Amino acid sequence: MGASCDLNAFGSAYRVTPFEIFAESCMENRWIAKDFILLAVLLLLGILLVLLMYQVDRQWQRMTDMQRVMQEQADDLRRLRVHVQSVEQRVRQGGLTFNATDSADIPPAFARAFAATQQPDYAPGDWLVRAFPTGLATLTPLVSSDAYASEVQAYVLESLLTRHPQSLEWEGLIARDWAFSEDGMSIHFQLRDDVVFSDGMPLTAEDVAFSFRFTMNEAIAAPRARAYLEKLASVEAVGPHEVVFRFAEPYFNSLQLAGTMAILPRHFYEPYLQSPEVFNRSRGILLGSGPYRLADPTGWTPDQGLVELERNPRYWGPVEPAFQRLLWRVIENDSARLTAFRNGEIDVYGARSREYQRLRDDQALRQRTHHYEYMSPTAGYAYIAWNQLRGEQPTRFADVRVRQAMSYLTDLERIVNEIMQGYAEPAISPFNPRSPQHDQSLTPYAFNLEKAQALLAEAGYRSRNREGILQNAAGEAFAFDLVFFQDNEDTRRMVLFLKDLYAHAGILLRPRPTEWSVMIDLLNRKDFDAITLGWTSGVETDIFQMFHSSQTVAGGDNFINYRNPQLDQLIDQARATVDEDARMPLWHQAERILYEDQPYTFLVRRQTLAFIDQRLHNLEQTRLGLNLGAVPLENYVPLSQQKYTP
Numbered sequence: 001m002g003a004s005c006d007l008n009a010f011g012s013a014y015r016v017t018p019f020e021i022f023a024e025s026c027m028e029n030r031w032i033a034k035d036f037i038l039l040a041v042l043l044l045l046g047i048l049l050v051l052l053m054y055q056v057d058r059q060w061q062r063m064t065d066m067q068r069v070m071q072e073q074a075d076d077l078r079r080l081r082v083h084v085q086s087v088e089q090r091v092r093q094g095g096l097t098f099n100a101t102d103s104a105d106i107p108p109a110f111a112r113a114f115a116a117t118q119q120p121d122y123a124p125g126d127w128l129v130r131a132f133p134t135g136l137a138t139l140t141p142l143v144s145s146d147a148y149a150s151e152v153q154a155y156v157l158e159s160l161l162t163r164h165p166q167s168l169e170w171e172g173l174i175a176r177d178w179a180f181s182e183d184g185m186s187i188h189f190q191l192r193d194d195v196v197f198s199d200g201m202p203l204t205a206e207d208v209a210f211s212f213r214f215t216m217n218e219a220i221a222a223p224r225a226r227a228y229l230e231k232l233a234s235v236e237a238v239g240p241h242e243v244v245f246r247f248a249e250p251y252f253n254s255l256q257l258a259g260t261m262a263i264l265p266r267h268f269y270e271p272y273l274q275s276p277e278v279f280n281r282s283r284g285i286l287l288g289s290g291p292y293r294l295a296d297p298t299g300w301t302p303d304q305g306l307v308e309l310e311r312n313p314r315y316w317g318p319v320e321p322a323f324q325r326l327l328w329r330v331i332e333n334d335s336a337r338l339t340a341f342r343n344g345e346i347d348v349y350g351a352r353s354r355e356y357q358r359l360r361d362d363q364a365l366r367q368r369t370h371h372y373e374y375m376s377p378t379a380g381y382a383y384i385a386w387n388q389l390r391g392e393q394p395t396r397f398a399d400v401r402v403r404q405a406m407s408y409l410t411d412l413e414r415i416v417n418e419i420m421q422g423y424a425e426p427a428i429s430p431f432n433p434r435s436p437q438h439d440q441s442l443t444p445y446a447f448n449l450e451k452a453q454a455l456l457a458e459a460g461y462r463s464r465n466r467e468g469i470l471q472n473a474a475g476e477a478f479a480f481d482l483v484f485f486q487d488n489e490d491t492r493r494m495v496l497f498l499k500d501l502y503a504h505a506g507i508l509l510r511p512r513p514t515e516w517s518v519m520i521d522l523l524n525r526k527d528f529d530a531i532t533l534g535w536t537s538g539v540e541t542d543i544f545q546m547f548h549s550s551q552t553v554a555g556g557d558n559f560i561n562y563r564n565p566q567l568d569q570l571i572d573q574a575r576a577t578v579d580e581d582a583r584m585p586l587w588h589q590a591e592r593i594l595y596e597d598q599p600y601t602f603l604v605r606r607q608t609l610a611f612i613d614q615r616l617h618n619l620e621q622t623r624l625g626l627n628l629g630a631v632p633l634e635n636y637v638p639l640s641q642q643k644y645t646p
Helices: 017-026 028-092 108-117 147-153 205-216 223-228 254-259 266-273 276-280 334-342 353-360 363-368 400-409 412-419 449-458 489-504 516-525 565-575 580-597
Strands: 127-132 161-163 170-172 175-180 186-191 232-239 242-247 306-311 325-330 348-350 369-374 381-386 424-426 479-485 508-514 530-535 600-602 604-606 608-613
Touching (some): 127 334, 147 325, 170 175, 170 254, 186 205, 186 254, 205 223, 205 232, 205 242, 232 254, 266 276, 353 608, 400 600, 412 604, 508 516, 516 530
Parallel strands (some): 479 508, 479 530
Antiparallel strands (some): 232 242, 306 325, 369 608, 381 530, 424 604
């Protein structure tokens, strides 16, 4: 008799285990089909749950943003009521009069930005999207040390003055007016009374004075900024909107020093004096009065892979910046950046020398872009820095003859022509060759193998083996690591070119491609043989930070431990000489010492080779370079070409 599925056949004594076994045996085939159905239902439910969680998360984020905006608006209304009450009281007391033309006056600093808004096709909105070739370690002011962080901070932090891009004259930004004392040792600034930070708190003279005190506090990891401000004796608020900068001694660049100091909100940064290590280790503590802001002024981290600023809804300026957002994507690979530009994912592409001509002739690219090719009047310079002290021990580069030999072996003419395709010029010193700072009698070091070998022989380096590698008297080979940024193709090609050049002289260069964050760490620890980098430049370059002996401190910019007492004296004397005619000969003497000592091998000053999406309008080349992204902002995208505006 066949097996039956009658459960009663097993009797009441087997109500648990025998039932399970029998049920599994009798229903095995049917459970296989049900399993698939059940699994599909569970998967569908899981997907729906994930989507629901995603939607809830988005709605929660929107609610959080709305709450933040509503809270900001409530705070603004409260402050506005207080301000209106104050104004009403002053009117009743007869202490305030109104000028009907005041609201129509545009301060000189905003004149160019205002003129842009009068263009027939002007429209606010859209995003300006650019790319960084490396990730940023930190956006926190004072702690950050690279040009990329400074680029972002320029839209968030403001200063008392700004420089006109054509006349190069100083114009008031936060400052309404300023005056020097009779002895030139102090500057009295009158501040605007309508400036607020992006969180709505008013900016006062006390914030300016606090910014100086905060920077000069030894607990804050800001040795570079302190070196820049070391000529200042004090910054004192003498009224709600009046501040006095007093100098310890005369300084040729006193107005720029005082006028360009970033103003930090006291209420936001002062608590970090209670825990300075938190500030020093931070990655994104950034809040100011500028036209843009971080959505969360303490929430940016490097792992985001981008930097995004939103338009500051409380910006005090008379001209609202056009772009809703500024975005920088981190795209470390050169080819990947070009691809992103071709695809319209970024608006600006800085071309490499070897590809520039090809891209300029690209018909498709030419139809949708502007291209610019020029030597910026403030172009910086590339260099190889020779570390003279490592692990408290002098290196081979402590010998001036060795440094001179390395410069004679560095064929600048071939670097300009073969690596840079002619879109560069040899660098002679930190001073721009078109500046009165530069001694026109100096010329770049020319390639000279024989002279280099003679200098190396004087320093004790000779070929003592069959391989032809130079050795000192102790038998140590002349070999060194050259640290460079791993994702810059032009730099990589130059390093490999130098490796071959130096090999002909019996010197072994070991290329050391390195991530940007690691390079910064190596600089701070002075843990390298040689490193190639670049400095930005200005209208007149103060070389105190890079070459003065006092700046060999930890975290200072004299990271090669270079010392020359005669140069120190000339730098100090030049900085204290206000009269330009008397100052320039001092800079010439200092330049000749650097030329002789070669603490750096000065490489090249590169031309700007830029492609910019045609949707960006009102581009202009000025005496300070291209006005793209200048603050106050002068660029915009016509409404018909906007692609990020909803």
